[in-house]
Amino acid sequence: MYLLETIPAVNIPREHPQILSYFSNEPVSRGTLILIPLRNKPTPAIVLSQTDISSQKTQLKKSSFTLKKINKIISLEPIFSEKEFIFLKWFADYYFLPLGLALKTILPTKLLKAKGPLKTGLRITNYELRNLESNSSLYFSDDRIDFYIQKIKENLKNNKQSLILFPEQINALSFFNQVNLIFEPNQISFLSGNLAPKKYLDEWLKIASNDTKIIIGARSAIFSKFSDLGLIIIDEEQDQSFKSWNMRPYYNSRECAIKLGEIFGAETILASSTPSIETYHKTKSRIHPPAGGQESKKSNYRSSTSIVASAPPYVIPEKSGIQTQHQIIDMRDEVRKGNEIISEDLAAELEKISQNSRQAILFINRRGSATFIFCRECGFSLHCKNCDVPIVFHKEIKGEKQLLCHHCGHREKSPDICPKCGGHKIRYSGIASQKAEEKIKELFPDLKIKRLDSETVLSTQDIQKAISDFKEKRVDIILGTQIILNKDFPKADIVAVLSIDTILNLPEFRTDERIYQIINQLKKYRGNGGTFLLQTFKPESEIFPIALNSNFAKLYEREIEARKLFNYPPFFRLIKLTHRNSNPQLAFKESHKIAEKINVLSGNSENFKIIGPAAGFIPRIKNQYVYNIIIKSNLGIKDRNNILNIIPTKDWTIDIDPISLI
Template sequence: MVSTIKKRAPKQARVLEVLTEEGEMTFPELASISKCKMDSINRLRDRGFITLDKKEVSDSLFAGKHFKKTAHLSSTEEQEVAIRLIKRKLRERKHSVVLLKGVTGSGKTEVYLQAISEVITLGMRAIVLVPEISLTPQTIERFKSRFDRVSVLHSSLTERQRSDQWWEIKNGNADVVVGARSAVFAPLEDVGLIVIDEEHENTFKQDTSPRYNARDVSVVRAAYENAVVVLGSATPSLESFYNTSNGKYECVNLKNRVGHKPLPRVEIIDMRREVYRGKGLKQISNYLELSMKQSLSRKEQVLLLLNRRGFSPFISCRRCGFVLRCKRCDISLTYHKKRDAVICHYCFSEEPVPGECPDCCSNGIRFQGFGTERMEELIKTRFPDYNLLRMDSDTMRGKDSHEKALSSFRNGDIDILLGTQMIAKGLDFPNVTLVGVLSADTIINLPDFRAGEKTFQLLCQVAGRTGRGSKGGKVVVQTYNPEHYSITHAASHDYDGFAKKELEYRKQLYYPPYGRLARVVLRGKNDQDVKEKISKIAEKLMKAIKLSGGPLLSGLHKNKIGVLGPAPAPIVKVKDNYRWHLIVKADSFNNLHTILKSIENEKRNSKKVQMMIDVDPYMLI
């Protein structure tokens, strides 16, 4: 039925698909998940395909939930050192920042909890920021079960819940606010402590206007309020780490896992040596397949990371080499089998799969490469006796689907969890004895100076999901770049070694944390207009640099301040707009600001070309 509707009314078909998959849901949920407006849903009702009912839904956030109170755990020696340091800072009531550098599974959360407890004893309050994806009921429970007055702020609350929580905080009825990045602005008074868990995560940076990084905002806010900031991570951002070496931040280490459980052994598999099979490259090495069999036969669980969703990440013609690209964006389209469509991961436009090659009209169209959807099929054929669950933004669209998936994995109903980076963070499942990274190379070659850092972080984080129980754990990393320093250092769990090397590179080029960057992106319908405009902007910037920072251009640090580019952005076109970019590099925030001032006016007087300035950009593509 859906397929007949699909031809004439694709939106209505989508609504039906979502309902079949997810079951009953509220009107706003349905509209948001299916990305359809009211009229499509109403038309389906008129045609008798669906019914709308009025039902009482409790909208109170913690309605009917009871949180059993728990006491402090008796802390490990390392935790004790960290807690003591933070308590001392709190009692001084002076602004300071502490980097809690603790390997995966070292019990950072317990340190936060005991620090918060001290804050409350001292008559103050605390804000805890965690990445959106980690704001699971388990996380909330850990705070709720320790403290009485906890409010929660994140994006999936209803309007009503958000406003309830906001007033609770505003009226002084909360001691602790746990939330995603915007909770840094919570109307809490007497803030004594701000905790940022997984401080390296890019979700703390908001990439749409108003652009801000909650980590930086928290440091500024804490300075105003004489509060202490605790930044926690197993893989701190190089900015934060660097600040511990120049004395701005203090550092405290948790080098061991709780109970002295060892970090898992990591095996690197050189995929260049894996034999080619008739059908092209091999996706799963013999070693990984064998390791999976071993773990599964012992009734242990396996986590597989593939940081690419969809069935096949590009579709090409084997006759003429044509690659299917989005007409509006300059990126290749991804085939999604279940939707039987090709989708642009940038503008989300969807098209049917072409029957023949649009270029040479042959029947040579083939699906290339593996995304999670295709990997799921492959693994199911190799491991038919085990339950596999795929976790990516396509399968996790429903409101509670993430939570449901995690709890069925926790219960042991699922043997293999396959997912994108969504599965790499924070999960604490003792029965996971094997983590397989199907390709460590998805980020490494991106034209972004943070590609190495992001690869290192992702590998360490996902490796950290195993060996958390008594059965130990092992990690298998498949890569075509087995000598890359991000991969080798991640394999030896050597953050300091990685940071040393990465900082050397950054210093040579004067990239952050040594210099400051701003990225100027211009976009417009006409490529020539954009190109001309950005050349003018580059000239203006160069002039400003000569005026303000003249002497800096000579001498030892020639590369400290300047303009890189302009050049076409790595993704040349998005939604029919051509994009050019340039990067301004300066030795201090003040100099950066002075230079950028020279192009301030350019923002206003142009209709054909729009300009965006991103200071401390996280994405360079």
């Protein structure tokens, strides 16, 4: 008879034990997937250890009879290797997750639903485990694809697997199509959370058995079952899409990939033309420009040694032949002239489109792109009844204006008269992408414009269609929100930022970095001799010239100083604790009580600073009052988790490395 320690692959609240004991009549190896009875339901679990107790004393035998027997062995071979146990433990510890939830996140759903014996054909090889050390570097360049392919080829020669991560599925697909022309298609796996569960499991097993050598995917591809990983590339490493910010567990694929690199001893390359301040800081002495040969002829980067020698930061030189032609437009003047969304200069540029068959890409910031409803007579603005946010205009159905709350989905009909003063002058304000579209259509009725935002883009295909329409000149103007960044749009004659000020006004420490990234990603769309216009109500902001000149050195210098001063990353790790409560007094009390407890536990440590609690930027969402506590921590994971342990599970969420602090 065997005593088994198991990890159930279900979310068990962290105050309960995560490792449960069962017995089995047959031996079951560590790493095997089995079914155990949990709350009278067969539940998938991974075996952590087995002990033969047949020959042991009756005492132990007796006590183990109070244990339940496992239901069934599912995988005929172990499916979890030592490396995966290490990753699982790190994943759960680092993100402060119950072990069961961490395991459930990693394993394919299809596998967890398996009811009968499953022949995976896997042979878990346990490599000798070394000390974990990071071999990561930064590839700082605009043109990266050729470099990726060269690295994959080198890695293939060593018969090792490569993982190439992209922020969004559309980027991953585009790369997948390119490598399919270069490498044997059966060597390549595309892994995405959007695959059908059966297909996902098939790809997962192919990767596990080392049949595929090149694994391409977006966020969740880090949960592939790698057999022998030698190379990891994270494209656009700064992209916030790598973070699961709206769904528990709140992990970041970039951090997970770096950890995988350590576990497998794989070369890890963080790549971008607008790297994050954190990554630049960490990899400062390991930054590479394109390798020699044709690459270096194409662009005018300095040689490898001089880059390393010249670090700290350098400026990406403008490529020769492209004139720097950008202009900041003061929208305060424009409003005085009566131009609301499109400035005089931009209108003049767009005018040229119709004359010379040119093309334009226009950006409008997603946040604040909604249309608020307010009364022109008393200034009253309409709010959602469940959340403390303005309710926004959604669409017109049969002459009736529909309003929508983006936070809870509440819909209502727009009032004809002001609910407060009874006035009749209800106005719709704010720069909406829809409103901008209408304005452009009104000014230039002949131009074909395609609006791309969360309303018009529902799938990857919608973006792909817009890109090909623009390529084949069936569309003159692309007008879009963040959705248009980092896509394969061809170069345009005019690139303009209609509005970006709402980001500037957010009380977030990454604001300048974000603006730099957005402007520089848009600049890539500007063709040779093209024009770049930036409309703003704050033309004096120092970040604009830095971003427009792609002066990364200056950005880094400013940012790193401020972050050191205010204890932000990369000097401290951030943790965001959020409490939600339907009772405003209780919300206040409970969040203050917990903050006090944390304060006492951490003993005013220099390495653990607590800010707040403070009411959320949106103080009430879905009828729940929101309070945030921000922690800046330099403690090791274990000490940090000892403190976090006092936070109740109910009504609290814990976000490690949050992307937003408000």
